[in-house]
Amino acid sequence: LTLESELWKALERNEIELYYQPLLQVAKQQALGVEALLRWKSPRYGLISPDRFIPIAEENGFIVKLGEWVLQEASRQCKRWMERGYEGSISVNVSSKQLMLANFAGCVLRILEESGLPSDRLCLEVTESTALLDVDHTREQLSLLTEQGVTIALDDFGKGFSSLSVLNELPFEQIKVDRSFIQHILDRPKNLATVKAIIQLAHSFGGVTVAEGIETPEQLELLKQLHCDYIQGYYFARPQPASEAERYLGLER
Ligand code: G
Ligand code: G
Ligand code: MN
Ligand code: NA
Numbered sequence: 001l002t003l004e005s006e007l008w009k010a011l012e013r014n015e016i017e018l019y020y021q022p023l024l025q026v027a028k029q030q031a032l033g034v035e036a037l038l039r040w041k042s043p044r045y046g047l048i049s050p051d052r053f054i055p056i057a058e059e060n061g062f063i064v065k066l067g068e069w070v071l072q073e074a075s076r077q078c079k080r081w082m083e084r085g086y087e088g089s090i091s092v093n094v095s096s097k098q099l100m101l102a103n104f105a106g107c108v109l110r111i112l113e114e115s116g117l118p119s120d121r122l123c124l125e126v127t128e129s130t131a132l133l134d135v136d137h138t139r140e141q142l143s144l145l146t147e148q149g150v151t152i153a154l155d156d157f158g159k160g161f162s163s164l165s166v167l168n169e170l171p172f173e174q175i176k177v178d179r180s181f182i183q184h185i186l187d188r189p190k191n192l193a194t195v196k197a198i199i200q201l202a203h204s205f206g207g208v209t210v211a212e213g214i215e216t217p218e219q220l221e222l223l224k225q226l227h228c229d230y231i232q233g234y235y236f237a238r239p240q241p242a243s244e245a246e247r248y249l250g251l252e253r
Contacts, residue, residue, distance in 0.1 A: 004056050006042060011069060016040050018073050020245035023091065023210055023232045026224050031249050033089040033123060035232065036074040037239045038066075058097055067098040071108060075115035075122065077242055082121065086249045091123040091153060096130040100137065105144035112150075120149035123174065128160045131170055139170055146171045153210070158194060167205060175202045179213030182233075186218055199226050 010016050016038065023033045038050045057063040071092055078090035098104060112119055124145065131138050131154070142152050153174035154166070158181050167175075177198055184191045195211070202209045211223045214233030223231055237248050 003045065003048070003053065004060060006044060007040075007053055007056060007060075007062060010040055010042065011066065015042055016066075016069075017241070018070065018077070019239035020077075020242055021232060021239040022237050022245065022248040023088075023230045024236055024248075026220075026228055026231055029236070031086075031088045032230050033091050034078075034245060034249065035091040035093075035125070035239075036070060036077075037093070038070060039239075054095060058095055061097065063095050063097045064101065067095060068107065068111065071111045072115065075111055075117040078121055079115050079117045081246070081249060081251060082117070084251050086251055088249065089121045089123050089151065090117075091125055093125045093155065094130065096133055099126060099130055099141065100133060105141045108145060108150070109148060118149070119145075120151070123151040123153050125153045125155040125176065127155045128157065128162065128166050131166055132163070135166075135169060142171050146173075156212075158198060167201070173207050174210060175207055176210045176212050176232075177228075179233075182211050182213045182219055182223075183215075185222055192222070195223075195228075196226055199228055203227070 018036045019039050020034045020036055022031045023035060024030065025032055038054070040048045040050070040053055042048055054063065057066050074090050074092050078086070101107065108124070109119070112122060126142075146152060151173050152171055153176055154172040155176050156178045157175045159178040175198060177195055181191045181195050185195055199209045208229040210230040210232055211228045212232050214220055214223065214231045214235045216235060220231060220235060237245070
């Protein structure tokens, strides 16, 4: 038995679930949104990180089915929260095989319609390397989605080549500054300068920034001074099951 063969069966065996981590406004520490993150609890292998199984799923094509399931599950969850008064959005990570599908946008819009979640409650997180695989296709598909009100975030920004053309040519409204810059923002002046520049750039494009991986109050204070819009990290909340993530969403119990 291999991890790969187990993965195919994991969905129907209900071994896969979504955890949720809030994105908070820097100023009010109110939830703007919540990111859905895959977790696989295999009876055979234990808890397996998406860092391990997503590359396998990308390789064998299972990611298409898995990605659809994530979108469905996350949309339904956000719709239920919305009915209880949640005013924020849900962020979902998109892998390259998914985005490269000829009818990616149609698939997302169909799932939104089925779940009853308004399009402006969904944010799709795309990394730069994924976005650049086929810029024309990416622009076409993402534009179809933004026209309907879906928000697009550029995930892990700064980690790859960080070309400025990706920001110029694609409809990103949100830039998520990679955790590696935040980690050393206090002790590496170049990291500080880079984050500062990314925030200014995003604002001059009319976008917003999210700092990922905030773990200390000192990092938070610095990001506040830099006018970063939103923060996400263990300092506030780890990714956790829906029932536990709820308390960050301002929902009555
Ligand atoms: O949650 P964690 O930090 O363990 O996630 C590890 C990696 O897996 C991150 O790069 C994250 O973006 C990715 N990931 C988590 N959930 C999903 C998902 O639903 N779809 C895709 N494509 N990637 C995900
Ligand atoms: O690539 P992406 O940004 O989607 O991945 C999100 C990953 O970051 C998830 O695996 C999540 O568990 C992880 N994460 C979220 N907050 C923190 C944090 O404060 N510190 C660290 N080390 N990881 C974090
Ligand atoms: Mn992400
Ligand atoms: Na990220």
